[in-house]
Amino acid sequence: MEKVDLFKQQQDFIKSLESSGKSFNTLKNYRTDLNIFNKFLQSRGRELYLKEVTQSQTQDYQNYLEKKYNSPNSIRRRVQALRIFFDYLIEKDLIDHNPIKKMMVSPKVVDLPKPIPFPKVQQLKHLLLTAKNAEAGHAKLLASRNLVLFYLIYGSGLKVSNIERLLLNHITSHKDQYRVLIASDKKDPFTVLLPLEFNEIYEEYLSLLEEGKNRDNINFNELFFNANPFKILKGGLSARGIEVLFKDFSQKLNFEVTARSLRQACIFKWLGAGVPLARIKEWMGVQPQYSLKPFETLIKERPDEFAFLDI
Numbered sequence: 001m002e003k004v005d006l007f008k009q010q011q012d013f014i015k016s017l018e019s020s021g022k023s024f025n026t027l028k029n030y031r032t033d034l035n036i037f038n039k040f041l042q043s044r045g046r047e048l049y050l051k052e053v054t055q056s057q058t059q060d061y062q063n064y065l066e067k068k069y070n071s072p073n074s075i076r077r078r079v080q081a082l083r084i085f086f087d088y089l090i091e092k093d094l095i096d097h098n099p100i101k102k103m104m105v106s107p108k109v110v111d112l113p114k115p116i117p118f119p120k121v122q123q124l125k126h127l128l129l130t131a132k133n134a135e136a137g138h139a140k141l142l143a144s145r146n147l148v149l150f151y152l153i154y155g156s157g158l159k160v161s162n163i164e165r166l167l168l169n170h171i172t173s174h175k176d177q178y179r180v181l182i183a184s185d186k187k188d189p190f191t192v193l194l195p196l197e198f199n200e201i202y203e204e205y206l207s208l209l210e211e212g213k214n215r216d217n218i219n220f221n222e223l224f225f226n227a228n229p230f231k232i233l234k235g236g237l238s239a240r241g242i243e244v245l246f247k248d249f250s251q252k253l254n255f256e257v258t259a260r261s262l263r264q265a266c267i268f269k270w271l272g273a274g275v276p277l278a279r280i281k282e283w284m285g286v287q288p289q290y291s292l293k294p295f296e297t298l299i300k301e302r303p304d305e306f307a308f309l310d311i
Helices: 008-017 024-043 056-068 071-092 118-134 137-155 160-164 198-216 239-255 261-273 277-284 293-301
Strands: 173-176 177-182 188-193 225-227 232-235
Touching: 008 024, 008 071, 024 071, 024 239, 056 071, 118 137, 118 239, 118 261, 137 160, 137 198, 137 225, 137 239, 137 277, 160 198, 160 239, 177 198, 188 277, 198 232, 232 293, 239 261, 261 277
Parallel strands: none
Antiparallel strands: 173 177, 177 188, 225 232
């Protein structure tokens, strides 16, 4: 292992993550987690230049984390961030093996779901629908895009990583109802049904999108697009772009709403509607052994609080 300038390589690593479209919060978390390792080295009187990492040093770091954090998930995240960073160093031929892979961490503890409450789901939809109906031209297209985004998450439970990849031909109609195709690198493609309320909203969006493309003299195959207040900039909407949109929604509503909390609300909606567990797991894109017990338990214990409907 040659002498590695940790700080410089960490900065390059973060830049590579940013270039791949990782969200602002993801980048922030990586910086924080890697900086904890830097502080550990400094606390041991070591410079941020590594010649080697021994098993005793990784064990020392694990002990350091266990004293610093009570949560197994917090420790697991710090170790995982460091492991991915060392994989990056391997890809750059700066090291020949990953010493962090030998660190033992506790299994991930599943946190209880924290969906946005249903009245706030309704407020979010009202905000987006009102904006669409009040605007014209490019502003109306932006508002229409945001409403379609809402339905893809609350209507069909899509993750941000799914939405980033969507093309226009991934949404198709069958028997007067739309379905969205989820193409994954890790498994076969599958489709998720969208609520009937989506039909009119989506068809209006397609019309506005075509007008916008012609107006801005641009063409692309992605379902969504990146834009400034005046024109479309390019096709596609990254995870970071979606995160920025939800921050804007939160500011306008005076309460926090995230894509994650909206997706969890969708899962509760499916459970409340009696959709079979196997189908819900298929639509979520998870393995059959994935447990929905945390969702089911909350519905059983507090049915009124976790009741969600199509809107």
